[in-house]
Amino acid sequence: MENVDNQDLIRTIQVKFPRLSKGQKLIAEYILKHYDKAAFMTAAKLGVSVGVSESTVVRFANELGFSGYPKLQKSLQELIKNKLTTVQRIELSNDFVSQESPLKSVLKSDMENIRATLEKINHKTFDDVIANIFKAKKIYIIGLRSSTAIADFLGFYLNLILDNVKVVGxxxxxxxxxxxxxxxxxxxxxxxxxRYAVRTIESLTFAKSRDAKVVAITDSLLSPLAARADYTLIAQSNMASFVDSLVAPLSVINALIVAVGMQEKDKISSTFSDLEDIWKEYQVYSFREQN
Structure with a gap:
C-alpha cells in the first residue's frame, strides 16, 4: 500500500472494511467521515476519539498495508493537504497547538520541514537549475497568493546579481x-x-507552450507545478494550521541565491560597493557613527 498512489487510500479502506475487526471498523468509519481531522491526529488521540486502544489503531494501519501508523498518517496528509479550506485549517490548528504553545509547535514543525527537505531535495537537479539560470536569456519568476513573498525575495536578490530577471505578479x-x-x-x-494558485499553474502551462524551460519550487513531485516543470525542487511545507509554512521553501531559495552569487563574486562585490555608497548618501539604512 505504501507504494500505491494516495488517491487509492479511501478506496482501500472501503474494500477492506468487511474484513476488519469491530474496533478497526470504528476507526475506518471515523477516517472515512473525518479524514481531514484524522490526518493530524496521533495514534493515541485517534484511538481516544474513536474509543479504541492505540494498539488497535496501529493494527488497523498494518491491516491496510502500512508498516506503521506514521505511514498511514502521512498518506492521509498527502491526500487532503490540497483540499483543506482555510476554515478547516483553523479548526485543525486547535489540535495542532493543544499540547504545546504555538511558538514551540510552529518552530518544531518548521525544523521538521527543513530536515525533510534536506533529505528529499535532489542535488543534481539543484545544480541543473543553477546552470539553466545562467543559460537563460531572461528569467521570469512567478509565485502568487502566499508564495508572493518568497517570489519577490528571490527576484530582489537575483536582480542584484543578474540583469535579466522579471518577477511576474x-x-x-x-x-x-x-x-x-x-x-x-x-x-x-x-x-x-x-493550496496551489490556479494562475501559477496556468502560467507554467503557457511557458511550456512557448518551449521555455520551467523550474518548479513546490512540495511534491505530485504537485501540479511539478507536472509542468523540466526541473522540480522539493521543499516541504506541512503545517497543520491556517498559515502556510514557507520556512523550508525560503531556505531552498536562499541556497539558490547563494549558489548563483558564488559564481558572480566580482560582480556582487562591485554592485554592493556602489549600493553601500547610495544607501549611505540617501539614508536608506540607519548608519551608526563610528568613534
Missing part, C-alpha cells in the same frame, strides 16, 4: 501580458504550495 497588466515575449531561450521559475 498581479498588477495593472494581466499575468500573460507580462509574459508575452517569453521564448524558448527563457527560464520560468514557478513557486507554489497547497
Amino acid at each position: 498581479y498588477g495593472i497588466s494581466d499575468i500573460f501580458e507580462q509574459m508575452i515575449n517569453l521564448t524558448g531561450d527563457d527560464l520560468v521559475i514557478g513557486i507554489g504550495f497547497p
Whole structure:
C-alpha cells in the first residue's frame, strides 16, 4: 500500500472494511467521515476519539498495508493537504497547538520541514537549475497568493546579481501580458504550495507552450507545478494550521541565491560597493557613527 498512489487510500479502506475487526471498523468509519481531522491526529488521540486502544489503531494501519501508523498518517496528509479550506485549517490548528504553545509547535514543525527537505531535495537537479539560470536569456519568476513573498525575495536578490530577471505578479497588466515575449531561450521559475494558485499553474502551462524551460519550487513531485516543470525542487511545507509554512521553501531559495552569487563574486562585490555608497548618501539604512 505504501507504494500505491494516495488517491487509492479511501478506496482501500472501503474494500477492506468487511474484513476488519469491530474496533478497526470504528476507526475506518471515523477516517472515512473525518479524514481531514484524522490526518493530524496521533495514534493515541485517534484511538481516544474513536474509543479504541492505540494498539488497535496501529493494527488497523498494518491491516491496510502500512508498516506503521506514521505511514498511514502521512498518506492521509498527502491526500487532503490540497483540499483543506482555510476554515478547516483553523479548526485543525486547535489540535495542532493543544499540547504545546504555538511558538514551540510552529518552530518544531518548521525544523521538521527543513530536515525533510534536506533529505528529499535532489542535488543534481539543484545544480541543473543553477546552470539553466545562467543559460537563460531572461528569467521570469512567478509565485502568487502566499508564495508572493518568497517570489519577490528571490527576484530582489537575483536582480542584484543578474540583469535579466522579471518577477511576474498581479498588477495593472494581466499575468500573460507580462509574459508575452517569453521564448524558448527563457527560464520560468514557478513557486507554489497547497493550496496551489490556479494562475501559477496556468502560467507554467503557457511557458511550456512557448518551449521555455520551467523550474518548479513546490512540495511534491505530485504537485501540479511539478507536472509542468523540466526541473522540480522539493521543499516541504506541512503545517497543520491556517498559515502556510514557507520556512523550508525560503531556505531552498536562499541556497539558490547563494549558489548563483558564488559564481558572480566580482560582480556582487562591485554592485554592493556602489549600493553601500547610495544607501549611505540617501539614508536608506540607519548608519551608526563610528568613534
